[in-house]
Amino acid sequence: xxxxxxxxxxxxxxxxxxxxxxxxxxxxxxxxxxxxxxxxxxxxxxxxxxxxxxxxxxxxxxxxxxxxxxxxxxxxxxxxxxxxxxxxxxxxxxxxxxxxxxxxxxxxxxxxxxxxxxxxxxxxxxxxxxxxxxxxxxxxxxxxxxxxxxxxxxxxxxxxxxxxxxxxxxxxxxxxxxxxxxxxxxxxxxxxxxxxxxxxxxxxxxxxxxxxxxxxxxxxxxxxxxxxxxxxxxxxxxxxxxxxxxxxxxxxxxxxxx
Amino acid sequence: xxxxxxxxxxxxxxxxxxxxxxxxxxxxxxxxxxxxxxxxxxxxxxxxxxxxxxxxxxx
Numbered sequence: 077x078x079x080x081x082x083x084x085x086x087x088x089x090x091x092x093x094x095x096x097x098x099x100x101x102x103x104x105x106x107x108x109x110x111x112x113x114x115x116x117x118x119x120x121x122x123x124x125x126x127x128x129x130x131x132x133x134x135x136x137x138x139x140x141x142x143x144x145x146x147x148x149x150x151x152x153x154x155x156x157x158x159x160x161x162x163x164x165x166x167x168x169x170x171x172x173x174x175x176x177x178x179x180x181x182x183x184x185x186x187x188x189x190x191x192x193x194x195x196x197x198x199x200x201x202x203x204x205x206x207x208x209x210x211x212x213x214x215x216x217x218x219x220x221x222x223x224x225x226x227x228x229x230x231x232x233x234x235x236x237x238x239x240x241x242x243x244x245x246x247x248x249x250x251x252x253x254x255x256x257x258x259x260x261x262x263x264x265x266x267x268x269x270x271x272x273x274x275x276x277x278x279x280x281x282x283x284x285x286x287x288x289x290x291x292x293x294x295x296x297x298x299x300x301x302x303x304x305x306x307x308x309x310x311x312x313x314x315x316x317x318x319x320x321x322x323x324x325x326x327x328x329x330x331x332x333x334x
Numbered sequence: 335x336x337x338x339x340x341x342x343x344x345x346x347x348x349x350x351x352x353x354x355x356x357x358x359x360x361x362x363x364x365x366x367x368x369x370x371x372x373x374x375x376x377x378x379x380x381x382x383x384x385x386x387x388x389x390x391x392x393x
């Protein structure tokens with residue numbers, strides 16, 4: 077039972093990855109080309125062409141790295157939430173024809189996004205190594221920060237997916253909220269430039285602590301701030317438990333509606 | 335190196351505990367138990383890592 081679920085999740089993830097580049101000559105190689113081009117754009121455009129500098133650092137590429145290490149995890153988070161929200165309508169054919177374990181679909185989305193994240197972060201490591209950056213123990217925490225971020229994403233996605241079957245507006249609402257959330261998270265700007273009231277509001281943004289964790293590890297050579305991450309871990313798991321409870325309550329109706 | 339030992343050791347303990355819970359509980363109860371264990375795992379990592387860093391003199 078468990079092994080069949082695992083093979084179902086792995087097969088869905090493999091298909092997702094292969095289908096994304098199906099028919100193209102370079103195939104899966106595009107999965108490396110896209111993030112590589114993005115990373116080089118951030119580093120070259122912001123570092124060399126625009127000449128933007130990160131406050132407190134003299135490194136020419138620091139701002140590019142700052143943006144890249146914020147956007148990569150944000151992309152995974154945002155895609156997981158958005159794709160999870162639409163998962164029941166996107167996989168309607170599979171759900172109605174096969175006896176699909178619905179929670180497995182969320183694991184497959186998260187796994188698929190994790191794969192993209194791993195590729196991008198690996199390329200980032202290669203660029204940092206070529207730049208001569210030194211590696212420290214904070215890097216060991218990267219998988220855990222990402223893991224926490226994905227738990228939060230699945231928690232939100234599972235809830236919105238369950239509700240979006242009955243209220244379709246939720247799909248559009250999630251896209252809008254994610255857009256606003258992106259700009260409310262210090263990914264392309266530094267939190268210090270915000271006015272006082274916005275900095276105080278930032279305490280309520282869970283993605284701030286996660287993105288800040290990545291920034292601390294990659295840009296400042298420091299460790300993430302642990303206390304907010306512990307609180308966020310508990311909140312994310314409570315949210316996921318609540319979402320799962322809601323999903324279990326609605327599961328029969330979801331299948332009937334589809 | 336001590337950091338890596340801590341992460342590996344804690345992961346092994348949690349995986350073994352997860353395996354035990356998986357066999358002992360069924361249905362939704364199993365999911366909630368595993369979720370609680372997962373939460374404990376991450377809290378353990380983020381909570382104890384600073385202590386490990388202090389022991390190794392890196393913090």
